[in-house]
Amino acid sequence: MEQQFNVLVSDDISEKGIELLEQEPGIHVDVKTKLTREELYAIIANYDGLVTRSMTTVDQELLDHTSGRLRVVGRAGVGLDNVDVEAASKKGIVVLNTPTGNTLAATEHTMAMLLAACRMIPKAHNTLVGGKWDRKSFMGFELYKRKLGVIGLGRIGSQVARRARGFEMDVYAYDPYILKDKAEALGVKLLGSLDELLRTVDVITLHTPRTPETLGMIGKRELELLPDGAIVVNVARGGLINEKDLHDALKSGKLRAAAVDVFDKEPATDNILLGLDNVIVTPHLGANTDASQINVAVMVAQQVINVLKDRDYEGAVNIPSVLTKLADDFRVYFELAEKMGKVLGSMIGEAIEECSIVYRGSLFDREFGPRSFDVPLNLMPFSVAALKGILEPKMQEGVSYISAPYIMRERGVAIEEKKISQSRDYLSSVEIIVKTENSTRSIVGTVFENAMARVIRLDEYDVDFNPEAPMLIFKNQDRNGLIGEVATLLGEAGINISHFALNRHPRGETALGVVNTGVAVSAELLTRLNRVPGIMNAWVIRSR
Numbered sequence: 001m002e003q004q005f006n007v008l009v010s011d012d013i014s015e016k017g018i019e020l021l022e023q024e025p026g027i028h029v030d031v032k033t034k035l036t037r038e039e040l041y042a043i044i045a046n047y048d049g050l051v052t053r054s055m056t057t058v059d060q061e062l063l064d065h066t067s068g069r070l071r072v073v074g075r076a077g078v079g080l081d082n083v084d085v086e087a088a089s090k091k092g093i094v095v096l097n098t099p100t101g102n103t104l105a106a107t108e109h110t111m112a113m114l115l116a117a118c119r120m121i122p123k124a125h126n127t128l129v130g131g132k133w134d135r136k137s138f139m140g141f142e143l144y145k146r147k148l149g150v151i152g153l154g155r156i157g158s159q160v161a162r163r164a165r166g167f168e169m170d171v172y173a174y175d176p177y178i179l180k181d182k183a184e185a186l187g188v189k190l191l192g193s194l195d196e197l198l199r200t201v202d203v204i205t206l207h208t209p210r211t212p213e214t215l216g217m218i219g220k221r222e223l224e225l226l227p228d229g230a231i232v233v234n235v236a237r238g239g240l241i242n243e244k245d246l247h248d249a250l251k252s253g254k255l256r257a258a259a260v261d262v263f264d265k266e267p268a269t270d271n272i273l274l275g276l277d278n279v280i281v282t283p284h285l286g287a288n289t290d291a292s293q294i295n296v297a298v299m300v301a302q303q304v305i306n307v308l309k310d311r312d313y314e315g316a317v318n319i320p321s322v323l324t325k326l327a328d329d330f331r332v333y334f335e336l337a338e339k340m341g342k343v344l345g346s347m348i349g350e351a352i353e354e355c356s357i358v359y360r361g362s363l364f365d366r367e368f369g370p371r372s373f374d375v376p377l378n379l380m381p382f383s384v385a386a387l388k389g390i391l392e393p394k395m396q397e398g399v400s401y402i403s404a405p406y407i408m409r410e411r412g413v414a415i416e417e418k419k420i421s422q423s424r425d426y427l428s429s430v431e432i433i434v435k436t437e438n439s440t441r442s443i444v445g446t447v448f449e450n451a452m453a454r455v456i457r458l459d460e461y462d463v464d465f466n467p468e469a470p471m472l473i474f475k476n477q478d479r480n481g482l483i484g485e486v487a488t489l490l491g492e493a494g495i496n497i498s499h500f501a502l503n504r505h506p507r508g509e510t511a512l513g514v515v516n517t518g519v520a521v522s523a524e525l526l527t528r529l530n531r532v533p534g535i536m537n538a539w540v541i542r543s544r
């Protein structure tokens with residue numbers, strides 16, 4: 001008899017997704033939305049799959065009520081703010097999302113918001129509905145030949161750029177992680193810095209994920225760089241623009257208008273922007289179209305079925321099945337490769353052109369091919385972990401073990417794997433080498449006999465550390481007293497150093513320091529550290 005699987009749909013998703021689940025033999029579906037936490041705790045142990053949108057919080061507490069039966073959580077949409085992916089991974093639960101399913105909906109909403117802001121359509125509508133025939137107050141802003149600045153030229157940013165070209169706008173972009181060729185193919189001019197973009201364009205539209213780097217990326221200083229009368233659009237994520245600074249720039253007339261779909265805190269019913277005349281707001285409607293809701297529901301339903309029926313699936317953000325198939329010593333390498341990738345990804349500030357992963361030692365001689373591990377692009381599982389680690393600091397929610405190789409390929413990054421049976425200094429090691437237009441960075445790690453994973457070299461520095469984020473890494477001119485100054489600044493900020501490693505460059509003059517900081521160094525402290533005389537560069541490696 002065919003095995004039966006129970007799936008709970010706990011948020012409103014399109015009927016089409018539910019039908020797909022219902023039609024699948026061996027799957028029983030319950031749709032129970034708006035459950036209280038207690039109601040959810042009481043029934044979750046009966047289910048093999050859970051399908052959510054953003055209303056169900058899948059946290060440790062809920063997972064503790066699953067009694068080991070739950071195998072997959074599917075999120076219809078992109079954001080995983082409501083899912084504790086790490087806790088799910090630890091329980092071997094696959095977490096899926098559908099980042100491509102609502103790209104066009106968010107793109108079209110961006111265009112709608114931009115046009116509505118240019119012509120103040122909501123206000124004009126309200127005036128007429130209120131009985132006033134006022135044409136004088138609504139002088140519009142024409143897009144033809146105006147300059148659009150796209151911040152983040154990924155899936156949605158690229159589609160917005162295409163449509164803006166249809167309006168015959170001159171399109172510019174700032175995205176340090178894509179190659180010029182991609183922008184050129186879209187007819188977009190890629191600029192080297194955010195400041196340059198802001199000084200160049202008349203309108204900006206944001207399409208980056210929310211990461212520590214993009215959080216607050218547009219504030220008072222950045223808004224000042226825009227020409228007077230500029231327009232700002234945000235259909236990406238709350239927090240990318242400082243709301244108070246945006247409010248002030250709208251109020252002072254520095255900005256002509258803003259169109260905002262996403263907010264620091266949602267629901268945003270008492271947001272500071274709501275009282276302004278020249279702002280257009282929508283309650284996070286970017287993905288709200290029939291087509292996109294059908295897309296994400298069908299995609300998530302199909303993926304959930306695939307996981308439960310042991311078929312191939314694409315959208316997993318974690319990959320517990322690979323982890324559980326790897327023997328213990330390889331699992332340590334898998335985790336090490338991801339952490340090493342994260343170190344390099346946090347230190348690289350421009351588009352990657354090549355990425356090589358070199359495996360040394362007979363340990364890696366065996367076959368790790370696709371038949372055993374279902375790994376995309378036939379890569380070794382450790383390479384996938386490394387690629388995810390490299391991308392994560394700049395992407396977060398959009399990157400998974402499955403998507404990382406495809407994202408790299410889409411960005412034109414050449415990926416190479418090499419196995420060298422002999423390893424000179426250690427029994428085995430993994431090296432990741434990343435090339436960009438202006439630099440090459442590399443990191444080498446090994447696992448000692450007691451399963452202790454260590455980095456043993458970073459760039460040209462032989463430095464031994466546990467790559468456990470949060471960390472601070474810095475390069476400095478080798479001078480007396482500098483380490484003391486760094487330690488004092490960290491101490492003053494209440495940071496308790498748990499490990500400190502330092503080594504000189506083989507040719508002297510410079511050194512590299514690695515500090516395990518326990519908590520992430522703030523942006524402000526990083527600026528102060530970068531100002532210490534002799535510090536050439538400092539980077540923060542965050543845990544999430």
Ligand SMILES: NC(=O)c1ccc[n+]([C@@H]2O[C@H](COP(=O)([O-])OP(=O)(O)OC[C@H]3O[C@@H](n4cnc5c(N)ncnc54)[C@H](O)[C@@H]3O)[C@@H](O)[C@H]2O)c1
Pocket residue numbers: 078079099102103106151152153154155156157174175176177178207208209210211213214235236237261262284285286287288394395398
């Ligand atoms: N409003 C909505 O309902 C809605 C719907 C879908 C997606 N979104 C949001 O839209 C955003 C974009 O989604 P996407 O699918 O295009 O993502 P994507 O991952 O395809 O593209 C994001 C791009 O941002 C770039 N980027 C990262 N850090 C950057 C930085 N510091 N400066 C400039 N560029 C940077 C990346 O290189 C990438 O090219 C995400 O935040 C997503 O959550 C919102």
Ligand SMILES: O=C(O)CC[C@@H](O)C(=O)O
Pocket residue numbers: 053054076077078079080102284286287288
């Ligand atoms: O409407 C939703 O579910 C959220 C839309 C979007 O921000 C997402 O995270 O996919």
